[in-house]
Each structure stands twice: as structure tokens, then as C-alpha cells.
Amino acid sequence: MYRYDDYDQAIVDARVEEFRDQTRRRLAGELSEDQFKPLRLMNGLYLQLHAYMLRVAIPYGTLSAPQMRMLAHIARTYDKDYGHFTTRQNLQYNWIKLADAPDILAQLATVQMHAIQTSGNCIRNISSDQYAGAAAAEVEDPRPWAELLRQWSTFHPEFLFLPRKFKIAVVACEEDRTAVQLHDIGLQLHRNDSGEVGFRVFVGGGMGRTPMIAPVIREFLPKAQLISYLEACLRVYNRFGRRDNLYKARIKILVHELGADEYRRQVEEEFLHTQTLGLDAPQAEFERIAAGFAPPAFETGLSDDVDRSDPDFAVWLDKQVAAHKAPGYAIVNISLKPTDGIPGDASSAQIDLMADLAEAYSFGELRITHAQNVVLPHVRKADLQAIWQKLDAAGLATPNLDLIGDIIACPGLDYCSLANARSIPLAQKIAGRFGDLERQRDLGELKIKISGCINACGHHHAGHIGILGVDRKGEENYQLSFGGSGAEDASLAKIIGPGFSEDGVVEAIEKAVGVYTSLRADGERFLDTYRRVGEAPFKEAIYG
Amino acid sequence: MGDLIRFRDDETHEEPAVTLDSFLEQSNATAIRLEPTDDPRALIPFLDRLSLIEVAFPKFRDGRGFSIASILREAGYTGELRAAGDILVDQIVPLRRCGFDAILSEAEIDREVAAKLAALYGNVYQKTVDGRAPVWARRSDPTHG
Ligand code: HEM
Ligand code: SF4
Numbered sequence: 001m002y003r004y005d006d007y008d009q010a011i012v013d014a015r016v017e018e019f020r021d022q023t024r025r026r027l028a029g030e031l032s033e034d035q036f037k038p039l040r041l042m043n044g045l046y047l048q049l050h051a052y053m054l055r056v057a058i059p060y061g062t063l064s065a066p067q068m069r070m071l072a073h074i075a076r077t078y079d080k081d082y083g084h085f086t087t088r089q090n091l092q093y094n095w096i097k098l099a100d101a102p103d104i105l106a107q108l109a110t111v112q113m114h115a116i117q118t119s120g121n122c123i124r125n126i127s128s129d130q131y132a133g134a135a136a137a138e139v140e141d142p143r144p145w146a147e148l149l150r151q152w153s154t155f156h157p158e159f160l161f162l163p164r165k166f167k168i169a170v171v172a173c174e175e176d177r178t179a180v181q182l183h184d185i186g187l188q189l190h191r192n193d194s195g196e197v198g199f200r201v202f203v204g205g206g207m208g209r210t211p212m213i214a215p216v217i218r219e220f221l222p223k224a225q226l227i228s229y230l231e232a233c234l235r236v237y238n239r240f241g242r243r244d245n246l247y248k249a250r251i252k253i254l255v256h257e258l259g260a261d262e263y264r265r266q267v268e269e270e271f272l273h274t275q276t277l278g279l280d281a282p283q284a285e286f287e288r289i290a291a292g293f294a295p296p297a298f299e300t301g302l303s304d305d306v307d308r309s310d311p312d313f314a315v316w317l318d319k320q321v322a323a324h325k326a327p328g329y330a331i332v333n334i335s336l337k338p339t340d341g342i343p344g345d346a347s348s349a350q351i352d353l354m355a356d357l358a359e360a361y362s363f364g365e366l367r368i369t370h371a372q373n374v375v376l377p378h379v380r381k382a383d384l385q386a387i388w389q390k391l392d393a394a395g396l397a398t399p400n401l402d403l404i405g406d407i408i409a410c411p412g413l414d415y416c417s418l419a420n421a422r423s424i425p426l427a428q429k430i431a432g433r434f435g436d437l438e439r440q441r442d443l444g445e446l447k448i449k450i451s452g453c454i455n456a457c458g459h460h461h462a463g464h465i466g467i468l469g470v471d472r473k474g475e476e477n478y479q480l481s482f483g484g485s486g487a488e489d490a491s492l493a494k495i496i497g498p499g500f501s502e503d504g505v506v507e508a509i510e511k512a513v514g515v516y517t518s519l520r521a522d523g524e525r526f527l528d529t530y531r532r533v534g535e536a537p538f539k540e541a542i543y544g
Numbered sequence: 545m546g547d548l549i550r551f552r553d554d555e556t557h558e559e560p561a562v563t564l565d566s567f568l569e570q571s572n573a574t575a576i577r578l579e580p581t582d583d584p585r586a587l588i589p590f591l592d593r594l595s596l597i598e599v600a601f602p603k604f605r606d607g608r609g610f611s612i613a614s615i616l617r618e619a620g621y622t623g624e625l626r627a628a629g630d631i632l633v634d635q636i637v638p639l640r641r642c643g644f645d646a647i648l649s650e651a652e653i654d655r656e657v658a659a660k661l662a663a664l665y666g667n668v669y670q671k672t673v674d675g676r677a678p679v680w681a682r683r684s685d686p687t688h689g
Contacts, residue, residue: 007667007679014664021660038604039634121605151669151679157638158614158672161607238611277618279671281680288683 001064001365002147002292004112011154012114019043020102027099044115045101049417052096055118056108060128060146060170061089061368063113065359068366070111072351074104083351085336085344087408087459088167089127089368090118094415116154121162123153123234127169129177130367133293134377136325139189139197142172144290145226148281152227159234163241164249166234167206178370179462179486181205181214184251185233192220199226203233203263204255207456211492212252215260217267225271227280232270236263295326296363296378302328306381316388319399319441324377330384332362332376333369334391335398335406339435342424343409344372353394361387370459370486371408371447373401403440404448404513405431408459412452412469413476419452421469421476426450426502433506434513443513446526449484462486464527465512466493467505478505482512482538483530496535497543511541546628547653549636550646557596557624577628580608584615591621598648601629610642617643617673633657637665643673 004012019039026036037047044055056071063071071091075083078100079093086092096104108114117125126146133141149168153159159166169180172189180186186202199221205214221229240258242248255263304327308314322331334354336344346354354374358366361383367375379387391397400406407430410416412423427450434440449463453470460466466481477499484493500508513526515537520529530538550556561577568586575596578584587594597616599609613625626646627639633653640662647653671678 005683007683010667011665011669011679014666018661018664038632042634121607154669155638155665156670157641158610159607160638161605161610161635163607235611235614239608243606243608273618277671281678282684284684285680 001062002143002289008151009109009112012109012112012116015043015114015116016102016105016109019105023098023102038120040098040101041119042116043101043105044118045096045098046119047417048094048415049413050415051094052098052101053415054093054096054101054104054115055086056091056093056113056115057118057125058089058091058113058368059150060126060132060143061130061370062128062132062143063366063368064111065355065364065366067111067113068351068355068358070108070113072348072355074107075351076348078104082345082347084342084411085346085368085372085374087370087372087410087457088125089370090125091368092411094411117150119165120160121164121166122160123156123162123166123168126150126153127167127178127183127370129171129173130369130375131177131322131331131377132172132367133295134324134329134331135173135175136323137175138172138325139191140172141290141293142170142187142189143293144286145187145189145223146170147289147292148226148286149230152230152281158231159238162234162238163243164246164251166237166251168230174488176486176488176490179459179490181490182207182211182459182462182486183214185230186214187226189223196220196222198222201229201233203267204252204260206250206252207459207461208250209247209454209456210250210253211456211461212256213490213492214252215255217255217260217264224280224283225275228274228277229267229271231274231277231279232267235270235274236266240266296365298326298329298378299380300327302380302382304328304381306384310385312392313385313388315437315441316392316397316399317384319401319403320397321384324379326378328381330379330381332379332384332387333401334374334376334396335400336373336396337400337406337431338395338398339405339431340428341395343407343427346374350394350396353390353396357387357390371402371406373406399437400440402445402447403437404434404443404446405437405440407431407448407450408463409450410452410458412450412458416452418455419469420454420471421452421478422502423450423452423458423469426467426469426478426505429502429506430509433510443517444525446513447485448509459486460484461492462490463493464525464530465509470499472499476502478502480505480508480542482535483527485527494535496539508542512538515541547649547651548646549649549653549655549658550624551640552624552645554624559596561596561598578609578612580606580612582612584612585619587616587621588619591616591619591623594621595623596626597621597623598626598628599644601627601631604630604632604635610638613639613642613644614673634661637661641668641670641672641674641676
């Protein structure tokens with residue numbers, strides 16, 4: 001993993017010092033809440049329904065065991081003993097006291113972490129593939145590029161006051177675990193016909209009130225020009241993105257209103273200019289960063305055999321463990337979705353345990369996924385059973401990856417001041433209804449995603465089944481959508497009909513699942529069947 | 545009027561600034577005021593005869609002026625570049641990084657806070673028009689400024 005040098009550390013330390021002074025001025029009454037608000041937001045501190053919420057950045061979803069332990073320490077010391085992993089590969093603390101916030105940031109800085117780029121209309125924390133550096137099919141590790149972008153985008157002076165927030169993802173597989181086409185900019189490393197590696201650049205995806213799948217704005221960008229090209233993309237957006245209406249301010253609206261061709265033309269024109277400015281760091285700097293992501297010292301000659309005699313272990317193995325590029329190694333997915341739990345929540349003790357496991361078995365590395373789970377990226381197959389036993393004892397071994405119980409849910413009305421409806425209790429009700437794991441496995445991949453309001457933090461537009469909380473005459477109500485996907489076959493879910501109460505949603509999902517099981521062809525996922533047969537039979541079963 | 549801070553040594557420009565439209569129509573004015581929607585590149589043929597370009601910030605959240613300033617400096621403008629309007633003290637550092645060398649703020653600016661903030665960030669990650677060496681350049685050559 002990349003380690004800060006003195007320069008990186010000095011920049012993060014400066015930020016802590018600045019925020020300590022701002023907080024002092026606020027607590028002393030020298031700053032009003034109005035004046036303080038933009039400052040605290042630049043440090044990831046939101047005011048929620050009941051308390052301050054602090055959002056900690058986990059750049060490209062990668063963290064080390066000591067960093068993970070620090071997250072547990074903060075949860076234990078300053079919060080109610082738990083943290084919430086989000087769809088943006090961040091961690092949120094829900095019960096923070098303002099006076100503690102500078103100390104928390106200072107403690108995070110000791111393990112090279114911060115809350116920069118977690119809020120505001122700037123370039124946000126960069127997301128990436130949780131299998132980066134471990135997946136066999138990857139062109140190269142995307143994280144050195146993500147780290148290069150982290151540095152470039154940290155306090156980028158021209159782009160601190162964009163029309164709206166800006167999210168960038170970097171991936172290097174055709175298989176998409178990051179929802180790359182639903183980001184403001186998605187960068188996909190791939191090989192062109194002449195064998196060179198460069199970026200495919202998607203611009204203008206997003207969720208929120210007007211979901212859009214990003215068009216390809218450039219099929220092949222040479223790697224060495226990444227920064228000058230992005231400067232052109234961002235500059236066109238900063239100048240021409242809409243500022244008259246908050247809901248039309250994201251870059252997706254600009255690209256949509258101009259048309260992809262015209263946006264591309266403007267970017268190319270600006271790019272001719274930005275290329276002359278010497279904005280890209282030299283190859284040597286890239287190599288310095290990449291050295292931080294050198295593959296760990298994998299042992300050779302390991303066996304690929306795993307003893308499957310314990311049936312419970314075998315079930316977990318089949319569901320939670322993915323193929324690794326190194327022989328004898330595997331990728332472990334840790335479920336933060338126990339049937340009766342809160343999606344994405346983990347207690348301090350669980351966070352500590354995951355850190356211990358990473359240290360003992362995964363070269364000290366962990367990943368956070370946008371589906372609110374945790375990954376141990378580099379595990380010897382011979383250690384899988386021991387890991388499973390420890391996870392199981394801590395309630396972290398539910399074998400439900402990508403199944404109906406692996407629900408993404410935003411904080412919703414239990415925490416969020418923008419919410420129309422609760423997300424968490426609904427997720428628990430659905431997970432409970434389909435609590436029988438054998439049934440879940442029979443239903444196969446089925447991604448349910450819940451947002452408590454139109455902002456779509458829970459990715460409901462990208463759900464095989466998406467659920468949106470709305471306010472209907474003061475009552476919590478839920479709209480159901482079908483057919484979305486945040487993967488390489490990206491699509492937007494479509495509303496199926498009038499909304500439901502909480503219990504009504506669960507019944508409707510039960511009926512939809514019934515339609516699927518009666519119509520599915522061999523090997524078809526719920527999504528495939530829905531795409532093949534269309535919405536009619538589902539509509540008929542739910543409303544007929 | 546507001547609170548003016550200048551980071552240059554020459555005399556303050558006294559001539560009133562004209563709009564881009566009136567400048568392009570006739571003027572031999574030497575001071576001009578750009579709105580966020582104006583195209584700074586329209587000024588490129590005239591840059592060496594301008595001694596003040598004022599860029600409007602109607603709201604502190606409106607960041608278009610940051611790009612306008614960068615474009616003007618990249619095109620070689622060396623006269624005074626003044627950010628004018630709703631400006632927060634915390635924006636002075638990024639404004640200067642984008643080439644502004646004067647700030648005209650509607651509200652009074654706390655000089656002490658401004659100085660503290662300016663001193664805090666000795667390291668920068670990006671190459672911009674302010675000429676400061678980004679961290680990536682200093683890493684390979686620590687004598688870089
Ligand atoms: C709890 C406080 C939160 C607030 C106030 C908040 C606010 C918002 C708003 C206003 C938007 C809409 C932006 C737009 O469409 O322009 C949004 C989108 C989004 N937020 Fe949140 N959010 C919160 C929590 C979260 C959490 C917990 C997650 C992760 C689970 C998250 C991830 C996202 C994502 C993925 C999107 C949509 C993707 C996109 O940007 O298009 N947010 N959020
Ligand atoms: S989707 Fe709405 S309710 Fe859910 S976290 Fe985002 S803003 Fe809050």
C-alpha cells in the first residue's frame with residue numbers, strides 16, 4: 001500500500017491544524033453556525049437529525065490493518081462503539097461531538113487518514129475496484145492512478161467550488177464492481193488494438209434525481225496525459241455547468257444538454273491547450289507511487305486444494321470467496337449484512353477483528369466495497385477455514401454476497417435530515433422475510449438497493465430491485481423499480497407502479513420473486529429474466 | 545466598495561472598469577470587469593494593454609472565476625487580476641493559486657486569519673499559474689522552491 005511521505009503528511013497535518021482553529025473560533029462564538037458550516041463541511045462534518053456525522057475518506061477503498069484499528073478506536077472512544085461503511089467506500093460516524101472533531105482528525109492523521117474530499121462541491125474521494133491488485137482479469141492495478149488523482153484533486157484550487165460535487169472512479173477490469181458508468185467521470189484502463197494500455201473515459205453518469213449512464217467521451221487516452229485531460233473535462237464543467245438550479249448542476253446534465261459530441265468537442269479543444277501547460281507529473285513520480293502498490297510477496301508452490309468436508313464452510317466458500325490471480329491465494333468477502341443487522345454497520349470489536357485477520361492472513365490489507373462489505377484481498381487458500389471460523393464467531397460470515405439479503409441501504413430517516421422514509425428497518429424486514437439462506441441461494445444474484453429519498457445514496461436506480469422512500473401526505477411510502485444494474489451491463493431501474501407501505505413492499509418483492517422462479521430459464525438471474533420477459537408479468541403479479 | 549487586499553506593488557488602478565461588451569465594441573479602456581458568464585478568451589488579443597481585470601464573484605459558491613483567472617494567466621496576462629464580490633477568507637489561498645493578485649471583498653477580511661491560512665499550506669500538489677513547484681517536482685528535486 002502507498003505510504004505518505006513527509007509532503008503528504010504535512011498537507012494532512014496542516015488541514016487538522018486549520019480545522020482545530022476553526023472549531024475553537026466556533027466554540028468561542030467568534031464564528032456563527034452560518035460561517036462555520038462551509039468550513040466544517042470541508043472536513044467531512046455534517047449536522048444530522050440527532051448529532052454531528054463525521055465522514056472519513058477511505059481513498060479507493062483500500063486500507064491497512066493499523067488504519068482499520070484506528071477506525072475502531074475512534075468508534076469506541078468518540079462514538080457509540082460502531083461505524084457505518086457507505087456506498088462511497090467511506091466510513092461514517094453518526095454520533096460525534098463538535099468539540100471532539102479536531103482530536104479525531106488528529107488521530108486519523110497519525111495513520112495517514114483524513115476527512116478531506118468527503119463533502120462539498122469539489123472532487124470527492126476517488127473510488128476503485130475492491131479486487132484491485134488481486135483480480136486475475138485486470139489490465140494493471142488501478143490504484144496508483146487513483147492515488148495520483150487523490151493527490152492532484154486534494155485542494156485543487158480551480159475546482160473547489162464546482163457547480164456540484166464530483167465523483168471519479170478508476171477501474172481496470174471489464175467486469176465492473178464499482179459502478180464506473182454511474183460516476184461523474186469513470187476511468188477504465190484497457191488495452192487498445194495496438195496493445196497499449198490507456199483509459200476509456202466515461203463522463204456524465206450519476207444517480208440522484210436524474211439518473212444517467214455515462215457516455216464514453218474518449219475511447220483511448222494515453223496514460224501520461226491523464227491529468228491534463230481531466231483538467232480539460234473539469235474546466236469545461238466548471239465554466240459551463242448549470243448553477244441556476246441545484247438539481248441540474250451535476251455534470252451529467254451538462255453532458256446531456258450539450259450532447260456527448262459537443263461536450264467532447266469542447267473538451268478536446270481545451271485539452272489541446274492544457275496539454276501545453278506541463279500539468280502531468282513525470283513518469284518517475286508515477287513509478288514512485290506505483291512502487292507503493294507493488295504486489296505483496298506471494299508464496300509460490302501453494303496448493304489450490306481446500307478441504308470442503310464441513311458443509312457450512314463449503315457454503316461460505318462458494319459464496320464469499322473469489323478467484324485470485326496468484327496460485328494458492330483467494331479473495332475473501334466479509335459480509336456486513338447479517339440478516340437482522342444494519343447494512344454496512346460494524347462494531348468496534350468487529351472492526352478490530354477484521355484488522356487482526358488482515359494482519360494475520362492478508363498482508364495487512366483490507367478493502368471496502370460500494371456494496372458496504374469488506375474484503376481481505378490476498379488470503380492463502382490454506383487459511384480460509386481458520387478465517388471463516390473467526391468471522392463466524394463474530395457474526396461476520398453470513399454467506400450472502402450479492403444475494404437478496406446483501407442489501408444496500410442508505411442511513412435514511414433514522415439519521416439523515418434529508419430523508420423521506422426509513423431505509424434500515426425496511427432492509428431488515430426484507431432480509432428477515434428471505435432469512436432462509438438456502439432459499440436465498442436458490443434465488444441467486446439479486447441486488448436490492450434502498451434510498452430514503454431521491455438523492456439516491458443507496459443506489460436504488462442501479463438495483464435489480466430498487467426501492468425509493470417517498471413522502472406521501474406525511475406517510476412513509478416506497479416506490480419499487482426493477483431492472484437496474486451498476487455493473488458492466490449498467491442499466492437504470494424503471495418504476496413498476498404505485499408505491500407501498502413498508503409491509504406492502506415486502507409482499508410485492510415476494511410476488512416478484514415468485515414470478516422470477518416460475519419463469520426463469522436455466523442459469524438466468526432475476527435481472528436476466530426481467531430483461532427477457534419485460535415488466536408485464538411482474539406488474540400483473542404485484543398489482544393484478 | 546469593500547475591503548481591498550493587493551498582493552502587488554504597483555499603484556492601484558483608478559480608472560473605472562468597463563464591461564466586456566462595451567470594451568469589445570469600442571473602448572481603449574485599460575480596466576475591465578468580467579462576469580462569470582463572460583468568455584475570458586475574448587480578451588486574449590488585448591491583454592498587454594489592460595492593467596486591471598476584475599472578475600465578479602456574485603456568490604462565494606460560484607467558482608467560475610477560478611477558471612477565468614487561470615485562463616487569463618495561462619494566456620500571459622500580467623496586469624492586476626482582482627477577485628471582487630462575495631469572498632470568504634478561506635478562499636484567498638486558492639484564488640491566489642489561480643492567479644489573482646488582488647481581492648476586493650464585500651465583507652471585511654480578517655488579516656490575521658488570512659495570514660495564518662497563507663502560511664499553513666507550504667506544499668501544493670498541483671502545477672498552476674502561480675508558479676509554485678508542486679510536490680511531485682520537489683520530490684525529485686528538493687531544492688525546488
Ligand atoms: C447522511 C447524510 C447524507 C447526506 C446529507 C447526503 C446527501 C446527498 C445528496 C444531496 C445527494 C444528491 C446529489 C446530487 O444528485 O447532486 C447524494 C447522493 C449520493 N450520496 Fe449521499 N448523503 C448522505 C449520506 C450518504 C451515505 C451514507 C452514502 C453511502 C451509503 C452516500 C452516498 C451517495 C451516493 C452514492 C449518491 C448518489 C450518486 C451520485 O452522486 O450521483 N450518501 N447524497
Ligand atoms: S438517499 Fe436521501 S435519505 Fe438516504 S442518505 Fe441520501 S440524502 Fe439521506
